[in-house]
Amino acid sequence: MEATSSLTQEALGSEAQRDRHRRILDATIALASEGGFDAVQMRAVAERADVALGTLYRYFPSKVHLLVSALAREFEQSQAELAGSPALGDTPHARVMHVLGRSTTYLKQDPLLTEALVRAFMFADAGVSTEINRVGRMLTSALTDAMHPGAEPSEEDVAIAKVIGDVWLAALVGWVTGRTSPGDVEKSLDVAARLLLR
Amino acid sequence: MEATSSLTQEALGSEAQRDRHRRILDATIALASEGGFDAVQMRAVAERADVALGTLYRYFPSKVHLLVSALAREFEQSQAELAGSPALGDTPHARVMHVLGRSTTYLKQDPLLTEALVRAFMFADAGVSTEINRVGRMLTSALTDAMHPGAEPSEEDVAIAKVIGDVWLAALVGWVTGRTSPGDVEKSLDVAARLLLR
DNA sequence: GACGCAACAGGAACACGTTCCAGTCCCGCG
DNA sequence: CGCGGGACTGGAACGTGTTCCTGTTGCGTC
Numbered sequence: 202m203e204a205t206s207s208l209t210q211e212a213l214g215s216e217a218q219r220d221r222h223r224r225i226l227d228a229t230i231a232l233a234s235e236g237g238f239d240a241v242q243m244r245a246v247a248e249r250a251d252v253a254l255g256t257l258y259r260y261f262p263s264k265v266h267l268l269v270s271a272l273a274r275e276f277e278q279s280q281a282e283l284a285g286s287p288a289l290g291d292t293p294h295a296r297v298m299h300v301l302g303r304s305t306t307y308l309k310q311d312p313l314l315t316e317a318l319v320r321a322f323m324f325a326d327a328g329v330s331t332e333i334n335r336v337g338r339m340l341t342s343a344l345t346d347a348m349h350p351g352a353e354p355s356e357e358d359v360a361i362a363k364v365i366g367d368v369w370l371a372a373l374v375g376w377v378t379g380r381t382s383p384g385d386v387e388k389s390l391d392v393a394a395r396l397l398l399r
Numbered sequence: 400m401e402a403t404s405s406l407t408q409e410a411l412g413s414e415a416q417r418d419r420h421r422r423i424l425d426a427t428i429a430l431a432s433e434g435g436f437d438a439v440q441m442r443a444v445a446e447r448a449d450v451a452l453g454t455l456y457r458y459f460p461s462k463v464h465l466l467v468s469a470l471a472r473e474f475e476q477s478q479a480e481l482a483g484s485p486a487l488g489d490t491p492h493a494r495v496m497h498v499l500g501r502s503t504t505y506l507k508q509d510p511l512l513t514e515a516l517v518r519a520f521m522f523a524d525a526g527v528s529t530e531i532n533r534v535g536r537m538l539t540s541a542l543t544d545a546m547h548p549g550a551e552p553s554e555e556d557v558a559i560a561k562v563i564g565d566v567w568l569a570a571l572v573g574w575v576t577g578r579t580s581p582g583d584v585e586k587s588l589d590v591a592a593r594l595l596l597r
Numbered sequence: 598g599a600c601g602c603a604a605c606a607g608g609a610a611c612a613c614g615t616t617c618c619a620g621t622c623c624c625g626c627g
Numbered sequence: 628c629g630c631g632g633g634a635c636t637g638g639a640a641c642g643t644g645t646t647c648c649t650g651t652t653g654c655g656t657c
Contacts, residue, residue, distance in 0.1 A: 215624090217623090218634090239613095243613075243614060244614090252635080253635060253637060254615090255616085255635075255638095256636075258614095258615075263614080320522070323572060323576075324521065325576050326576050327578065330576070330577065334578070357594075361594060364591045367568075368562055368565040368569075371569055372565070378531075379528065380531060380532070392558045396559060397594055413653095419605095437643095441643075442643080450606085451605060451608090452608085453604095453605070453647085457604075599656100601654100601656085601657105602654095602655095603652105603653095603654090604654100605650105606649100608649095609646105610646080610647075611644105612643100612644085615641085619637095620637090621637100622633105622635070623632105623635090624631105625631095625632100627630085
């Protein structure tokens with residue numbers, strides 16, 4: 202296996218370039234954690250990552266690309282961490298809620314980072330659909346696996362997982378835009394999962 | 400009843416002010432229809448509405464407020480137009496899809512306007528939650544009424560309507576960000592409604 | 598009709614995303 | 628070692644959302 206986990210689809214040539222790439226994403230996550238979407242300013246990212254502004258734009262063509270790429274890396278890391286611990290629970294509903302609860306708990310711990318990433322997700326256009334679809338697939342497969350561990354998901358399982366993903370997204374939007382509380386996110390998900398998994 | 404339908408929560412004093420308010424929202428809708436979110440530039444809105452930039456900001460404290468207010472007015476108007484024509488269909492699923500199909504058809508006719516409004520919805524913060532919740536309530540009650548016409552909606556009806564609203568939002572986001580087609584919006588909604596209304 | 602004041606017009610100024618350019622550095626190749 | 632070209636730096640510059648300031652106008656009050 203590769204040593205450095207494919208950070209994006211394109212392989213960067215030199216070691217120095219991989220390092221710049223990593224520093225930029227690190228700086229992005231750090232700034233987002235500290236001050237949310239607005240604090241991720243391109244000049245600030247460049248300065249903290251110790252690259253010139255033009256270089257930052259050479260690596261990521263826009264702020265949204267940058268944030269979505271950072272989101273994808275974080276999501277991948279957390280999924281990798283969780284890969285070893287299966288969803289607990291006796292019913293599909295319980296296991297799905299376990300998976301969703303873990304993710305939501307993680308997001309709640311870093312509300313500003315969540316705000317930045319969700320906002321970027323919302324503002325993305327077709328140009329970043331690759332990264333976005335990657336995140337969507339990871340979530341869908343995590344949910345279908347929780348519904349029926351180890352089994353090949355049926356078409357209906359996938360449809361249900363997608364609906365739950367939609368509810369999750371809408372609930373996150375409500376939360377990061379300050380209209381609902383993080384508790385409401387889990388409540389919405391519980392209601393949706395109950396309605397869908399019966 | 401009032402003659403001029405409360406455009407926002409606050410009543411504007413003079414006739415001239417109500418007229419400015421209307422002109423501003425008209426200009427917003429027109430620019431959004433022509434060029435989407437990016438074309439709704441505050442200077443352009445001010446010029447087309449024939450008000451000064453400072454005046455525009457006196458009426459609407461941000462571009463997002465402006466767009467969400469415009470969305471609320473449009474939504475209210477379309478709901479008022481549709482109030483006379485009940486949802487057709489023999490089952491809750493059919494009636495809900497009829498309601499959703501009408502709205503989606505309407506949105507498809509004006510994709511740039513839809514893009515502008517959905518983007519604004521996504522970028523809104525707590526300051527515009529009043530308008531946003533108004534839109535959400537209108538949608539929810541339209542759906543619960545389609546599910547069981549004339550009846551008082553049960554708690555479960557409301558929960559189902561909210562999930563469908565979430566799916567609708569997520570599907571619209573996918574569409575306006577260029578990741579899916581308008582046809583996919585209706586497909587997602589159909590799948591969700593089928594899963595929920597059984 | 599005169600006064601006072603809030604709203605408005607016109608426009609400058611600032612912040613941040615984005616683009617662009619001139620000069621410099623690094624690295625492989627002859 | 629010297630060259631050439633791509634990558635990087637530093638910084639200027641532009642567009643648009645937002646703020647602010649100054650002067651003017653409309654309108655209710657006396």
